[in-house]
Amino acid sequence: MSEGTHHPAAMAPVEHRVAALEALLTERGLIPEGFIEQTVHRYETEIGPMNGAKVVARAWADPDYKRRLLADGTAAIAELGFGGAEGDHMVVVENTPTVHNVIVCTLCSCYPWPTLGLPPAWYKDPPYRARMVREPRVLLAEMGCELPEDTEIRVWDSSAEVRYLVLPQRPAGTERMTEADLAGLVSRDSMIGVARL
Amino acid sequence: MDGIHDLGGMQGFGAVDHAPAEPVFHEPWEGRARALMEVVLGAVQPNGGEFRHAIERMVPGHYLTSSYYEHWLTAAATLAVEHGLLAREDLEARAGGAFPLSGPVLAPPVTDPGADRGEPRFGIGDQVRVREWHPPGHTRCPRYIRGKVGVVVRLDGNYSVPDVEAHGSARRHEPTYSVRFDAAELWSDGQPGVWVHVDLWESYLEPA
Numbered sequence: 001m002s003e004g005t006h007h008p009a010a011m012a013p014v015e016h017r018v019a020a021l022e023a024l025l026t027e028r029g030l031i032p033e034g035f036i037e038q039t040v041h042r043y044e045t046e047i048g049p050m051n052g053a054k055v056v057a058r059a060w061a062d063p064d065y066k067r068r069l070l071a072d073g074t075a076a077i078a079e080l081g082f083g084g085a086e087g088d089h090m091v092v093v094e095n096t097p098t099v100h101n102v103i104v105c106t107l108c109s110c111y112p113w114p115t116l117g118l119p120p121a122w123y124k125d126p127p128y129r130a131r132m133v134r135e136p137r138v139l140l141a142e143m144g145c146e147l148p149e150d151t152e153i154r155v156w157d158s159s160a161e162v163r164y165l166v167l168p169q170r171p172a173g174t175e176r177m178t179e180a181d182l183a184g185l186v187s188r189d190s191m192i193g194v195a196r197l
Numbered sequence: 198m199d200g201i202h203d204l205g206g207m208q209g210f211g212a213v214d215h216a217p218a219e220p221v222f223h224e225p226w227e228g229r230a231r232a233l234m235e236v237v238l239g240a241v242q243p244n245g246g247e248f249r250h251a252i253e254r255m256v257p258g259h260y261l262t263s264s265y266y267e268h269w270l271t272a273a274a275t276l277a278v279e280h281g282l283l284a285r286e287d288l289e290a291r292a293g294g295a296f297p298l299s300g301p302v303l304a305p306p307v308t309d310p311g312a313d314r315g316e317p318r319f320g321i322g323d324q325v326r327v328r329e330w331h332p333p334g335h336t337r338c339p340r341y342i343r344g345k346v347g348v349v350v351r352l353d354g355n356y357s358v359p360d361v362e363a364h365g366s367a368r369r370h371e372p373t374y375s376v377r378f379d380a381a382e383l384w385s386d387g388q389p390g391v392w393v394h395v396d397l398w399e400s401y402l403e404p405a
Contacts, residue, residue, distance in 0.1 A: 012294030014267050018226045020291030021233050021274055024283050030240050031233075039235065040228035044221045089353065091375075106205030106339050108249055109265055118231075120219045124265035127210035133341065134206045134380075137388045143215050153391045157205065159337050160373045160396035161356050189217055 048117035049188035051082045052165055055092075055115060056191065057183035060170040070094060073165065077115060086163055087114030093156060094167040095196070100147055101154045102140065102193030103164040104132040112163035116191060123192065133157055143194050166193040198250075198303055198333050201257035205341040206384065227266040230273075237273040241280035246363030250335035251275045254299035275299040302364070304334025310361045310369035314399055317372040323349045325376060326405035327397070335363035338401040342393075345382050346405045350394065351375035358398050371399040 012020070025031050055077055059066040069076035073090035077083060090112060093101040105111065106129045111119035122128055131139045136153050140146070147153065156164045168190040174182060189195035222228040238248060251272035252260075260268065275298040277283040288296040319325055329344040337359045353373040361369045377394050380387030 009289070009295040012289070012292035012296060014263070014270065015224075015226045016292045016294065017274070017288070017296050018230050018233065018270055020288050020296065021237075021270065021277070021283075022229060023291055024287055025233065025236050025240075025277075028282075031236050035236070036229055036232040039232035040222065043228070043231065048221070091351070106341070107202055107337060108252065118221055120216070121223065121264060122213050122215045122219075125214065126204050126207070126261060127213045128215075130204040130207040130210050131213070133393050134208075134384055135386075135388060136391055139213065143213060150390065153388075155391065155393045156375075157339065157393060157395045159339060160353065160398065162353055162373075162375070162396055187217065194215070195217070 043118055047113055049115075049186075049191060050183070051080075051117075052112070052115035052188070052191045053183040053186035054080055055082070055165070056167060056186045057179045059092075059167055060174075060182055061179045066167075069167070077165075082114040084114050086110070087112050089161045089163065090115070090165060091156075091162050092165045092167050093154065095169045095193075097169070098150070099152045099154060100140075100145075100193065100196070101156065101164075101166045102132060102136060103156045103158060103166060104129060105158045106130070106133055107159055110158040110163060112165050115165055116188060120188070140194060145195050147196075166191050168197050171197045198253060198335070199331055199340060200253040201255070201260045202253045203340045205339045222266075227264075230266045230270040234269045234273040237277050237282070240282055241276050243276055243280070244362050244365065245357060246335045246359040248272055248276065249359075250302070250363045251279075251299050253335065254302065256297065256300060259297055271297060271299060302334070304332065304364055307334075307361050307364040307367050310358075310367035313355075313369055314371040315355070317352055317374075318399055319349050319372075319374060319402065319404075321349055321352065324405040325349060325374075325402040327376075328401055328403055332360060334360060336360045336401075338397060339395060341383060342376075342378060342395050342397075345378055347376040347378040347382070347395075349374050350377045353396065356398070358400065360398075360400075373398055374402070376402070 059069050073092040109124040252268045278285050326346045327342045355370045358369045375396050380391035
């Protein structure tokens with residue numbers, strides 16, 4: 001099976017390779033009826049940054065919840081019903097007027113699925129993973145997140161079991177907003193740390 | 198292994214192709230590939246870290262010119278073939294062309310994992326140096342911090358070491374730490390006011 005003995009041929013288009021794998025697994029009876037459609041539907045509708053936005057809004061609205069969230073992210077996020085794979089060990093890092101946090105996975109694509117959903121393509125692609133640990137100030141500015149020179153930047157490379165969520169600063173002028181309306185302000189990018197609100 | 202996946206600090210990639218609003222799946226095949234990966238993992242029951250290592254073993258040129266869902270497809274197909282679930286010839290016959298798989302495992306199987314480490318060797322505030330090593334198998338110790346000195350900022354509990362579990366059924370559990378590095382320690386052109394935190398197993402570290 002080594003590359004050396006394998007006859008060269010043009011690479012099949014990726015759609016054809018996916019279809020080939022699916023066909024062979026189906027013939028072996030390994031794919032339950034509807035499994036693929038249900039899996040896709042679940043990722044498209046049930047998990048996503050709207051979950052993380054509820055966590056952030058609760059933390060903004062309830063100082064006790066915020067304290068619990070920063071002390072034990074996993075437990076506080078579970079209070080809102082979110083948890084599971086890639087969210088079993090959550091650490092929430094708080095942005096302040098002088099500190100900005102941003103998350104990355106230089107080795108693969110680690111990301112807090114229960115609160116943010118599946119990661120966007122750019123988060124998994126080489127430019128982001130290569131550059132965020134080396135020149136975060138420049139990269140953040142390129143991505144539209146210009147920080148004052150004296151803002152401390154804390155980069156979190158999720159290389160072990162912990163998954164991170166950034167708690168963005170609550171925007172000024174939102175004191176009268178309801179928790180649900182606050183959640184509507186919270187973008188995925190602000191919880192990764194590549195945007196401020 | 199010092200594979201193409203270990204991207205931290207590499208230069209020349211250019212701008213991030215960033216879109217604030219992005220669909221979960223860009224193409225229907227991506228969602229199907231995601232689900233098929235779960236089917237394959239359920240069928241072959243790989244060791245922890247084995248799937249990640251299958252991605253790491255991708256030929257660098259293929260890795261850099263394919264999206265992450267293609268990485269998952271390639272790794273899933275690789276494990277299916279390596280575990281005897283499917284034959285590469287059948288995959289290629291169905292696909293109507295070459296179906297590139299990942300390269301071979303370079304590390305020998307781990308049979309003696311060594312003793313578990315219970316009590317943490319380091320505490321918050323301790324200075325640690327990352328071991329300067331180049332293991333040929335799976336590891337979660339990125340290259341850009343090897344040999345560098347940082348400070349422990351958090352203890353995260355004891356977990357199975359990926360370097361061991363990706364290469365057999367043996368397991369070793371160790372404390373894990375979040376270690377903070379000054380960007381100036383990591384890069385000769387490190388930006389001021391930047392701290393990079395990396396989460397590491399205890400055997401990756403030595404006192405500094």
